Amino acid sequence: MNIQKILHHESFSGGLLVFAAAIAMILANSAGTELYQNFLAIPVEVVFGNFQIAKPLLLWVNDGLMALFFLLIGLEIKREVLDGNLSSPKQILLPEIAAVAGIVFPALIYVLFNIDDSVGIRGWAIPSATDIAFALGVFSLFGTRLPLSLKLFLLSVAIFDDIGAIIIIALFYSAELSSTSLFFGLFGLVVLFLLNRFKVNTLTPYALVGLMVWVAVLKSGVHATLAGFAIAWFIPLKLKDQHGDAMLPSLEKGLHPWIAFLVLPLFAFANAGVNFDNIGIEDLTNSITLGIALGLFVGKQVGIFGLCWLTVKLKFAELPKGSTWPQFYGVSLLCGIGFTMSLFIGTLAFENQGLGYQTTVKLGVIIGSLASAILAIAILKASQNTLETTYSTDRGEP
Numbered sequence: 001m002n003i004q005k006i007l008h009h010e011s012f013s014g015g016l017l018v019f020a021a022a023i024a025m026i027l028a029n030s031a032g033t034e035l036y037q038n039f040l041a042i043p044v045e046v047v048f049g050n051f052q053i054a055k056p057l058l059l060w061v062n063d064g065l066m067a068l069f070f071l072l073i074g075l076e077i078k079r080e081v082l083d084g085n086l087s088s089p090k091q092i093l094l095p096e097i098a099a100v101a102g103i104v105f106p107a108l109i110y111v112l113f114n115i116d117d118s119v120g121i122r123g124w125a126i127p128s129a130t131d132i133a134f135a136l137g138v139f140s141l142f143g144t145r146l147p148l149s150l151k152l153f154l155l156s157v158a159i160f161d162d163i164g165a166i167i168i169i170a171l172f173y174s175a176e177l178s179s180t181s182l183f184f185g186l187f188g189l190v191v192l193f194l195l196n197r198f199k200v201n202t203l204t205p206y207a208l209v210g211l212m213v214w215v216a217v218l219k220s221g222v223h224a225t226l227a228g229f230a231i232a233w234f235i236p237l238k239l240k241d242q243h244g245d246a247m248l249p250s251l252e253k254g255l256h257p258w259i260a261f262l263v264l265p266l267f268a269f270a271n272a273g274v275n276f277d278n279i280g281i282e283d284l285t286n287s288i289t290l291g292i293a294l295g296l297f298v299g300k301q302v303g304i305f306g307l308c309w310l311t312v313k314l315k316f317a318e319l320p321k322g323s324t325w326p327q328f329y330g331v332s333l334l335c336g337i338g339f340t341m342s343l344f345i346g347t348l349a350f351e352n353q354g355l356g357y358q359t360t361v362k363l364g365v366i367i368g369s370l371a372s373a374i375l376a377i378a379i380l381k382a383s384q385n386t387l388e389t390t391y392s393t394d395r396g397e398p
Contacts, residue, residue: 013133013260017339020265021272028273040270053218061270062347065263067214067228072259073162074232075252080159082237092160094317095153098304099160102335103128103168105303106295113291119357120288123349125168126361127295127368129341132158133264135334138373145384149320150331157304157335165341166229173348174222181220185227188213192234201241203251206234223348264340271343274362283360284367292342292364297371300336305329326383333379336372338365 027036040058055063106127114120135154139146191209200206210231217227237248283289305328311317319328346361 013137013264015137016261016265017131017133017137017268020269021339024269024271024273028275029277033275036273053215058270061267062344063218063224064214066267066344067225068255069228069259069263069267070166070225071210071228071232072252072255073159073166074229075235075248075255077159077163078233078235079237079248079252080156092156094308094311094320095156096160097311097317098153098157098308098332098335099164101303101307102130102157102161102300103164106299109295109299110291113287113294117287119350119353120291123288123292123346123357123361125165125172126342126346126349126365127292127299127338128161128168129165129338129345130158130161130300130335131337131339131341131369132162133260134337134339134369134373138334138337138376139331141377142380142384146327146380147320147322150323150327153320154331154334161335162341165345166226169223169345169348170226173345178220181216182222185213185216185220185222188216189230189234192231196234196236199236199239201236201239201247203241203247206231225344267340267344271347272339272362272366274359274366279359279363283363286360286363288357288360289364289367292346292361293368293371296336296338296342296365296368297375300338300372301329301332304335305332308332324383326379330376330380330383333372333376336376337369339369342369 024036027033040056042057043054044057044060045052045054103125107124110124110127111121114123132155135158136151139151139154188209192206192213195205195209210227213231214224214227217230218224235248235251236246238246241247241250243250308317308328309325312319319325342365343362346358346365350357350361
């Protein structure tokens with residue numbers, strides 16, 4: 001396999017995330033811990049006259065680079081809804097039900113553990129997220145031995161899950177709102193609408209206005225990453241640019257390697273560094289840690305597999321073509337890998353609550369995601385062995 005195929009292989013993207021997170025944890029638990037923390041605390045300022053944005057590097061990653069991630073999500077969702085796998089009601093029912101169950105059940109489990117904690121309860125949405133990069137990375141380990149329909153199901157669930165995450169962030173994790181900044185943000189969206197309406201076929205005006213929208217949203221109190229998602233919906237889907245390429249797919253294709261191989265690994269590096277020096281049994285049994293870990297590991301699989309099984313048995317939908325129930329269960333477990341998005345929501349939920357809360361978030365996310373990935377691999381591997389044995393027996397082979 002040449003380098004181009006490796007870089008475009010989904011498992012490489014997931015592997016890079018694991019590598020970045022591992023490096024962060026090594027640095028956080030070695031003599032490099034001070035270097036790691038100082039790196040994330042580097043002050044970065046943008047000053048233009050009286051206008052100023054001053055944040056540590058960590059927040060530029062979380063508020064700035066992750067806006068590009070949400071831009072990519074928005075582009076993917078728009079394309080799938082208007083001209084893809086989510087354009088048919090028949091195709092979207094099962095993943096839609098799975099996504100809703102995968103948000104509600106983990107949240108309920110988390111709430112059960114933290115209902116009496118007025119601060120801890122803010123993290124209820126942390127285990128509701130699915131990390132599609134990691135999930136697809138694990139899925140791709142099985143190559144063509146799993147049906148394509150299951151991969152499309154996993155992608156569709158992740159898309160609906162992302163929509164849910166965006167709504168949750170907008171409604172529950174935005175600060176006090178600035179009406180002036182919101183006005184400028186909405187004005188920018190109107191300009192983007194006009195650019196789309198008048199079929200402007202170069203990305204430069206969209207990028208400049210989009211940057212203005214991001215700054216306005218950043219200053220408004222609404223989380224800045226939502227600007228990326230909103231901007232995506234004004235990029236023309238089929239309008240050809242000067243090179244003869246459809247604008248939205250072309251931008252999506254151009255962004256994907258930057259997001260997969262730079263933005264997400266950098267986010268993982270910046271947010272996964274857990275220092276284990278002062279972590280004891282009380283941290284592992286903390287209600288926030290348990291709520292997140294069990295929400296991801298138990299809530300995701302019970303909610304998704306349980307409601308989808310009921311939906312199929314009631315004949316409202318069909319199992320993905322060519323798949324089996326053990327394979328479907330394995331994919332339900334993959335949805336419990338919540339690494340990137342769960343960490344991101346955790347930074348919002350406990351933004352002003354100190355390092356202790358962020359540590360428990362990271363512990364819960366790592367434990368829940370790792371347990372989901374390990375069991376998913378075991379189940380999918382076992383289902384493959386069963387199918388191969390059955391196939392050999394049917395052919396009369398020993």
